[in-house]
Amino acid sequence: MSINLSVNNQPYSIDIEDEQTPLLWVIRDLLNLKGTKYGCGLSSCGSCTILVDGEAIRSCSFPVSYAAGKNIITIEGLGSLEKPHPVQQAWIEEIVPQCGYCQPGFIMATAGLLIKNPTPTDEQIDEEITNVCRCATYYRMRKAIHRAAEIGLEQNKEGQLDE
């Protein structure tokens, strides 16, 4: 079957035999966007987190057919080198990554959280960010999440002034 997808604001039409194929594998191997990671394939680690219509989901357990017509953002489409997304900016400032493998998942989960809740409290972060980082970079991540919220607010203000 053929499915139309919008990934990082690019339209794609893909042919796929099995519509149950997890979106993760379509993104990684058909679209060749390798930033979204496989960690468990069973929705237990969050390495594969992406945004679907602005909501953070775990793409390893999300059949590609559900994604038809939806707006998908992966780590590659979040920000650019010239214009990093606030979460990426904060991650750079705090020097969060160690091995780095889990980081795209956490960055996307955080981006999703900030859409719902631009200034999360520590308790809300604890509740919402449930991905796994084996290097255990949580301490810097928490600082980076608060910093990202701050950058987001600053950018919003600037945006309003510009208008």
Next chain:
Amino acid sequence: MSKEKKKISRRQFVVRTALGGTGLLVVGAFVFKRPIRRALAEYADTVELFYTGSTDDPLIWFELTSENNVVFHCPKVEMGQGVFTGLAQIAADELEVSMEQIQVVHAASASGNLDLLSTGGSTSISSLWEPLRELAATMREMIKIAAAESWGVDVSELSVSNGIIAAGVNKTTYAEVAEGITDWTIPSTPELKPMASYKFIGRPVPRVDLIPKVYGTPIFGMDAQMPDMLYGAIVRSSKIGAKFIDADTSEAEVMPGVVQIVKEKDFVAVVAKSMYQAEVAKRMIKATWETDKDWNTEDIEAMIRVGEGHPVEIQKEGRAERILEGSDNIISAEYFSPIGAHAQLEPNGAVAHVEGDKATVIISTQVVKITRDEVAKRLGIKKKNVNIIPTYLGGGFGRRLHTPHAAEIAAISKAVGKPVKCFYDRIEEFQNDTFRPPTHHLLKAVLKENGLIEALEHNVSSGDVSYGSAITPPLVNPIMGSDLGAWRGGMIQYRGIPNYRAVSWRVKLPFATSWWRGLGLMANTFAIESFMDELAWIAEKNPVEFRLQQIQDNKRGHRLKEVIMVAAEKAKYTDTVTNGKAMGFAASTDVNTPCAQIVEVSIEEGQIKVHKVSCVMDPGIVINPNQVEAQCEGAITMGLSAALYEKMYVEKGELQPVLYGPYRMALMKDAPRIIDVTLLEHDTKPGAVGEPPLGPIGAAIANAVFRLTGKRLRRMPLQEELESLEV
């Protein structure tokens, strides 16, 4: 320790021109071959592991490009520990180039710059500290000599910075000099610069891999691909000790996307057009296996007992054994730690391509050379025809100190005649891990009348860590007779105690046990430092004071004393409970790096909650304070996770659980909100960083819980132990 200084001699220095790559000038060296005796001597608790480079190939370390940048072919792999950044800082300072001019890449085995051992044991920076600076300085001087000759001036008249050489009105770049020269004068090893003149060493420069890791750049083994690549999936048994017999593959063969079934003597695999199709088809294969026994946790626990297996005395001072035998006032306690999983996020796997008598394997591995040799052996081809291309690791922690799947995947590629990518799934990763072995500890002591320790003995029984492992030099096993990894952290560090002794009992378990960040460090420190706390309590002494009074008067002792005192001061240590929170203290010395930690703990709805960790560590010279702090934060939180929650068990022949969640690990909600790291630098060289801070955390938490509840947790995971003591 006094080390005879062995400089890189002129004969050992290698210069080559362009490799067909980007290099204008390629330098390396034949160095670091040390006799095995030295290896044995250094392969001990208190000494850093040696670095051994390849001796049969010209080693390529630095390539100078026409853009006046330097490509550094790093023989150590980057798994999060920051080794690329630290080594780049060291090289840049002696090369006199900026950090932006240095690009670090993993040395592929075909480039010759091959680490004969591995990346592990927190030894990368310490072992390369001198040789790398010497190489860099030699290359810098070579270029300077050439420039001076062409200008007809003396080398001493040159000034250099950012890869630009100047003298009077003359100015040129390294690249420009290299362009015109084929005949280099190689100086004898130049004097290294004084520490104070370094611009990058000692500074918190950002990680060199920061941007790729924040933007999702494909840098990991699992991101690798080759043109025309197929996807494989190997069937793995869930049972301990299973031997492959045969498989019925008829149903799998007709599944969508399946290209071929590959049956080898030791495994069966399916090859398909996509990863998902390979995974789905794999589940349709009915493999038969042979197992001797369905193991259970009780079987394993019965094996891991002090008194079972083979004992070796690893430390002895005074007459501890005799005093303990003759005393009626022995204080003793037993401690336990469970089987631990590595649970690194990136599963194991590789992309392999075999063409005729040549093979290329792209892989996340900590052992490039061993992997190369195993692939060559399985395929029956020459080692030099195998190119292992290491990638960034999605976590190492010791899990990739043996990567035998490389050879399996190469065999699959050979069978299908195309490049093949093949990875473990998460369940297989959990069940086929090379686990942290479970341990049992028996501690005994006799106190003097003044409350200090008269005699102390630590017995540890552990599954194998390094014994018989592929990376342990073969002679070490029979000579030492004990498992050097299992007793890491198992010696008594308070050497002001007049009589002490440590004994290690070695047990071979039916499943693979191996290196896990810090090896025996976490479990041994948990046992010894919990016991020290028990003794202090019995002696009615402040646990910090109790320790300080029993430290020997030498350099090692002074460094340990200092981290303990600074930690107590910074954390404002008290042994009383305040506002429902208690503090716990513990310290350890790992590979010459002393570390003290103080935790603040409360119990919230039955859950042990660690609010704050103060950590003071003295790794000697700190190359990058920001990254050393990051290693402390990570090791502390990973150690907290292992100490509080993590546990594998054995049921009906299977290791369980097989998923994140059921294998409970610390998440954001469990991580301490405050981690306060203080670094001391009381040594003249950089020491171990990545593992030492994992030592104290387990005992520190257990000691705090005792102060808080009166309950002594002697078995990890501590959260489960607390719950079991409560019912």
